[in-house]
Amino acid sequence: MDAFKLLTRSTKLKSLTGQSALTTSSRIPSSGEAKNPQLFRYAEDPGFLRDGNDSKKRKRGDDQSNLIEDDVLNLDFFSSPKGPSSASAPNPIASKSQRRSHGEGADDQDGSDQNESVDESHVRSLLKAHKIKVMDLRDHEAIQSVKTEKLGAKRKRRKKEEPIPVLSKKQQKAARMLFPHPLTSFQQLRKKYHISRRLLENIVEQGITIPTEVQMGSLPLLLEHYSSTGNSQSPVTPEPDLLVVAPTGSGKTLAFLIPIINKAIRHHHENPKRREILTVIVVPTKELAGQIVNEGRKLVSGTGVKITSMRKGMRLDCSDDDTNQIGKEAPLSDSVSGSDVDDEDDRADEGGNNKMHSANNSRSRNTVTKSDVLVTTPLSLINSLSNNQTKDIVPMPSVQSLVLDEADVLLDPLFREQTFGIWNACTHPKLRTSLWSATMGSNVEELAKSKIRERQQSLSISEKTPLIRVVVGLKDSAVPNVTHKLIYAATEQGKLLGLRQLLHPTAMITPLETRLRPPFLIFTKTIARATALHSELLYDIPAEAGGSSRIAVLHSDLPETHRSEIMKGFRKGEIWVIITTDLLARGVDFRGINGVVNYDIPTSSATYVHRVGRTGRAGREGGIAVTFYTQEEVPYLKSIRNLIETSQELGRK
Numbered sequence: 001m002d003a004f005k006l007l008t009r010s011t012k013l014k015s016l017t018g019q020s021a022l023t024t025s026s027r028i029p030s031s032g033e034a035k036n037p038q039l040f041r042y043a044e045d046p047g048f049l050r051d052g053n054d055s056k057k058r059k060r061g062d063d064q065s066n067l068i069e070d071d072v073l074n075l076d077f078f079s080s081p082k083g084p085s086s087a088s089a090p091n092p093i094a095s096k097s098q099r100r101s102h103g104e105g106a107d108d109q110d111g112s113d114q115n116e117s118v119d120e121s122h123v124r125s126l127l128k129a130h131k132i133k134v135m136d137l138r139d140h141e142a143i144q145s146v147k148t149e150k151l152g153a154k155r156k157r158r159k160k161e162e163p164i165p166v167l168s169k170k171q172q173k174a175a176r177m178l179f180p181h182p183l184t185s186f187q188q189l190r191k192k193y194h195i196s197r198r199l200l201e202n203i204v205e206q207g208i209t210i211p212t213e214v215q216m217g218s219l220p221l222l223l224e225h226y227s228s229t230g231n232s233q234s235p236v237t238p239e240p241d242l243l244v245v246a247p248t249g250s251g252k253t254l255a256f257l258i259p260i261i262n263k264a265i266r267h268h269h270e271n272p273k274r275r276e277i278l279t280v281i282v283v284p285t286k287e288l289a290g291q292i293v294n295e296g297r298k299l300v301s302g303t304g305v306k307i308t309s310m311r312k313g314m315r316l317d318c319s320d321d322d323t324n325q326i327g328k329e330a331p332l333s334d335s336v337s338g339s340d341v342d343d344e345d346d347r348a349d350e351g352g353n354n355k356m357h358s359a360n361n362s363r364s365r366n367t368v369t370k371s372d373v374l375v376t377t378p379l380s381l382i383n384s385l386s387n388n389q390t391k392d393i394v395p396m397p398s399v400q401s402l403v404l405d406e407a408d409v410l411l412d413p414l415f416r417e418q419t420f421g422i423w424n425a426c427t428h429p430k431l432r433t434s435l436w437s438a439t440m441g442s443n444v445e446e447l448a449k450s451k452i453r454e455r456q457q458s459l460s461i462s463e464k465t466p467l468i469r470v471v472v473g474l475k476d477s478a479v480p481n482v483t484h485k486l487i488y489a490a491t492e493q494g495k496l497l498g499l500r501q502l503l504h505p506t507a508m509i510t511p512l513e514t515r516l517r518p519p520f521l522i523f524t525k526t527i528a529r530a531t532a533l534h535s536e537l538l539y540d541i542p543a544e545a546g547g548s549s550r551i552a553v554l555h556s557d558l559p560e561t562h563r564s565e566i567m568k569g570f571r572k573g574e575i576w577v578i579i580t581t582d583l584l585a586r587g588v589d590f591r592g593i594n595g596v597v598n599y600d601i602p603t604s605s606a607t608y609v610h611r612v613g614r615t616g617r618a619g620r621e622g623g624i625a626v627t628f629y630t631q632e633e634v635p636y637l638k639s640i641r642n643l644i645e646t647s648q649e650l651g652r653k
Ligand SMILES: Nc1ncnc2c1ncn2[C@@H]1O[C@H](COP(=O)(O)OP(=O)(O)OP(=O)(O)O)[C@@H](O)[C@H]1O
Pocket: 037, 207, 208, 209, 210, 211, 212, 215, 246, 247, 248, 249, 250, 251, 252, 253, 254, 437, 438, 586, 587, 588, 589, 591, 613, 617, 618
């Protein structure tokens, strides 16, 4: 009897278009990098752009542009009003003729490759094809006031007493849509945005050649203010605060690292004797912090920029006075003491990071970090700034960029107070904040908006900067390139049986599309269940194949060194299966993971999105997400099923 089939009333989800079971299993994430890391890559078919201009689609586009009245088109949240610099900063919503009259055409010919000579309709087609939506999130009043100012000035010329019309909601929505030129090649980073040559070399050296959608949409916004001269003394447009929602594995890390590293390189250039923390990146887990530092170190190689992860006992040197100079001993005080970080220790990978702390505990307690970029969990930094919460939080006046990665979790009640504490500690008047995640509810947007407003008021900052939102694909949806299986297991015993069949697939009874080849992750809802499942499966892998060493359990109760060892072992391919909790659900990037098993059903859609997003990264095809559920877990099924259908729909479009 086919026990597996008996237990598996597999839900009837439509299969992805053109994705047969055979192709799913013949090309799996562990078989290598995708040729193209983009998720919505049918955009590369030139026919698509032709289609994008066909009558049906054009009609939709025209509808949209029809909504944008002439006057609304004049709204330009980016450009500085006049001056030579504004000529070459492409106004994302100005008409072609307006841009020509501002001399933008000349810039196209001068500095950049042919992609930049694209006209506005092509820009819109590109953004649409790659499912990139950019929107100004400022309050209606702010938009209205820009509108009013512009209209007011115009009408003054026409007829003084004429009342200023109020924008309808529809018009306001249309006015908020922005169409910035997307980044179509990494070479543009240098040609157009003048990033450091070495930084570009470091990107290219990693074999990164095609920008992903989130990079296409967000990098121009974060770099545009230097696009004219390459000189930070004269930024041409205000750098915005940014909210980015883009699928898991779509390259958000690179999208926020490139601008902040470039900023640090400029800072060193302009202040050769000064090193201070310019950027704080806050993440929910130590695993993610370690990973970002590793990614960052590849990018900063040879640039003089230093990126460090926050460790227990580490003291920060946040002073912005001249005593904080490279090569000089930092001043000692209550919150700032000790010597500089040993580069050797500091350069280590995740395991090494911890090595320093455990092997040299007393020394690390006095460590000062004089890094340019600090990556930290909320609690580690708060503890460091408040002497383990025994004193007031020390401000960090030098920090100019605050990055909240997995922002929805960081603004969740669990972390919110700590995250806001860090945000408040960043007192630089020009602080820019960016929030990144694959899922972001509207409450997060509202929280971010009100925090930015509150901070500006409390620090009496009069400069009004744009708050821009970039969305790639559909907000809060799972990656479209993963095959989802919902498997009814009836009971706990049924789950175990089902899982064993994934571990030991038998051609006869395991459906082809459900075969899961290592490496993969198994998620449980609690540490206790993860531990129990690990004990249960420990001897399932035969000794000839490596036995119990191939399967590990990872959760937050384990010592940091142990956690790092497991992460390293998995990355090296020594460990094949990790049983874990939601500790590894977010941000962690193991490139060639073939699948994810939800041994316990996720209790929220966001958790589902992040867990299954550990596979199918950077455009890799063939990842599988298997979710077991028992009778008790049925109530959670509906939202997950809807989410899967939406993501499949997205993949088909
Ligand atoms: N342009 C690119 N070309 C090829 N690979 C890329 C590119 N950009 C990023 N990657 C790779 O894609 C993988 C996923 O990137 P990253 O971890 O930044 O995703 P993410 O969007 O932050 O995902 P998550 O939401 O899960 O945190 C990484 O291995 C990264 O090196």
